[in-house]
Amino acid sequence: MSVTTDGDRVVLTHPEDKTSTVTILNYGATVISWKLKGKEQLWLSEGAKLDGSKPVRGGIPLVFPVFGKNKTDEALSKLPQHGLARNSTWEFLGQTKSNPPTVQFALSPEIANPELTKVWPFDFSLILTVELGIDFLKTDIEVTNPSKTQELKFNWLFHTYLKTEDIEDTFVSNLVGMELYDQLLQEAYVDKHPVVTIHEEKDVIYRNIDDERLIQVVRKGEPIHTLKRHNLPDAVVWNPWIAKSKSMADFEPKTGYQTMLCVEPGHVHDLITLAPGETWSAYQLLYRDTLKYQAI
Numbered sequence: 001m002s003v004t005t006d007g008d009r010v011v012l013t014h015p016e017d018k019t020s021t022v023t024i025l026n027y028g029a030t031v032i033s034w035k036l037k038g039k040e041q042l043w044l045s046e047g048a049k050l051d052g053s054k055p056v057r058g059g060i061p062l063v064f065p066v067f068g069k070n071k072t073d074e075a076l077s078k079l080p081q082h083g084l085a086r087n088s089t090w091e092f093l094g095q096t097k098s099n100p101p102t103v104q105f106a107l108s109p110e111i112a113n114p115e116l117t118k119v120w121p122f123d124f125s126l127i128l129t130v131e132l133g134i135d136f137l138k139t140d141i142e143v144t145n146p147s148k149t150q151e152l153k154f155n156w157l158f159h160t161y162l163k164t165e166d167i168e169d170t171f172v173s174n175l176v177g178m179e180l181y182d183q184l185l186q187e188a189y190v191d192k193h194p195v196v197t198i199h200e201e202k203d204v205i206y207r208n209i210d211d212e213r214l215i216q217v218v219r220k221g222e223p224i225h226t227l228k229r230h231n232l233p234d235a236v237v238w239n240p241w242i243a244k245s246k247s248m249a250d251f252e253p254k255t256g257y258q259t260m261l262c263v264e265p266g267h268v269h270d271l272i273t274l275a276p277g278e279t280w281s282a283y284q285l286l287y288r289d290t291l292k293y294q295a296i
């Protein structure tokens with residue numbers, strides 16, 4: 001059986017390779033594990049709450065309708081950091097394909113976290129599609145504005161926590177020449193470094209990255225993760241490092257920053273606006289590839 005439901009979660013197993021699996025929590029429709037030939041690809045805090053009491057610390061939390069804290073849009077500014085998708089229980093719609101195993105989840109105001117839809121009273125329909133390839137994981141999102149009268153303004157971001165054996169031997173490539181906004185320095189500049197290395201807290205938003213750039217996480221010359229994006233022009237690179245890790249109660253072990261890196265594809269540099277009845281879609285594709293250094 002390539003798809004099984006087990007209480008609060010759904011597990012996909014690839015029919016041609018039982019060691020490739022993905023586990024999705026109904027809460028937040030959060031991917032909490034992706035094993036590629038038995039090897040875990042995602043980082044999940046040992047202190048992550050999986051009971052719906054707070055967003056999952058790790059895996060692939062979903063960020064909608066706001067990235068971070070919005071300070072300008074009257075309604076969005078009332079939502080907590082990163083919005084309501086990751087702290088609402090989504091509806092499991094079922095399996096759409098058996099090979100590669102593919103499932104869908106849905107979220108709408110009728111079932112979203114009522115505390116949050118109260119402060120952000122907009123109609124929306126989200127469909128998340130998760131496809132487990134034998135050597136890839138694809139997460140697709142479709143956002144529809146069902147309203148007949150109101151525009152829908154939102155951000156979208158896949159808050160992907162990637163695993164690495166050692167962050168100090170790891171770099172991110174193919175972002176050279178891209179403009180970024182450094183959330184710690186609170187300034188924007190063009191990144192001229194050939195690769196992105198992590199040796200302190202890193203919290204930067206790369207903006208308007210060329211679609212054809214494959215973002216690669218490389219450890220000791222080996223590309224351990226390759227990220228292909230569609231309709232997601234921005235990417236956050238985040239590592240909390242020592243002090244920030246200590247400040248997050250659900251970030252465990254406290255040395256966990258040494259074995260994780262968030263590379264978060266999204267549309268966050270401005271708000272997407274959907275007219276009544278319009279739909280927007282995007283995907284992230286995580287897979288193994290050879291080294292593709294694109295100094296475009």
Ligand SMILES: O=P(O)(O)OC[C@H]1O[C@@H](O)[C@H](O)[C@@H](O)[C@@H]1O
Pocket residue numbers: 081082159183203204236238264
């Ligand atoms: O603790 P949260 O709400 O999951 O956010 C974690 C991090 O998420 C990142 O996307 C942000 O750029 C960081 O600023 C933030 O600290």
